[in-house]
Amino acid sequence: xxxxxxxxxxxxxxxxxxxxxxxxxxxxxxxxxxxxxxxxxxxxxxxxxxxxxxxxxxxxxxxxxxxxxxxxxxxxxxxxxxxxxxxxxxxxxxxxxxxxxxxxxxxxxxxxxxxxxxxxxxxxxxxxxxxxxxxxxxx
Numbered sequence: 001x002x003x004x005x006x007x008x009x010x011x012x013x014x015x016x017x018x019x020x021x022x023x024x025x026x027x028x029x030x031x032x033x034x035x036x037x038x039x040x041x042x043x044x045x046x047x048x049x050x051x052x053x054x055x056x057x058x059x060x061x062x063x064x065x066x067x068x069x070x071x072x073x074x075x076x077x078x079x080x081x082x083x084x085x086x087x088x089x090x091x092x093x094x095x096x097x098x099x100x101x102x103x104x105x106x107x108x109x110x111x112x113x114x115x116x117x118x119x120x121x122x123x124x125x126x127x128x129x130x131x132x133x134x135x136x137x138x139x
Contacts, residue, residue, distance in 0.1 A: 004112070006077070023051075036123065066086075069082050104126050104129070104130045
């Protein structure tokens with residue numbers, strides 16, 4: 001088993017980037033060739049990920065990110081987090097900004113390098129359910 005505590009590394013990432021609404025924190029926490037796979041799309045490079053984070057944050061007003069639980073594998077190179085995002089729709093997923101409530105859960109599997117930088121993040125989220133709720137809220 002590796003001595004590093006990858007759970008602490010990932011929870012710091014959640015705090016510094018998502019809970020602080022700070023895409024610039026990405027510069028210190030992810031590898032230059034970082035990738036995120038989300039919704040079947042792969043965003044490659046630290047620079048492109050920062051743009052993606054900024055756009056995601058801008059699409060949800062009153063954005064809140066809550067970590068439900070986080071744990072790592074025995075080798076310490078993979079961390080899984082379950083999380084929850086709440087806020088109001090300001091164009092999430094390309095929808096019309098309507099201020100409808102967003103309450104989305106998701107799971108992330110992150111690859112943590114030996115140097116403590118994040119290399120890859122695979123994300124599954126309940127975005128389809130959120131999209132459907134926009135329609136229900138308009139009825």
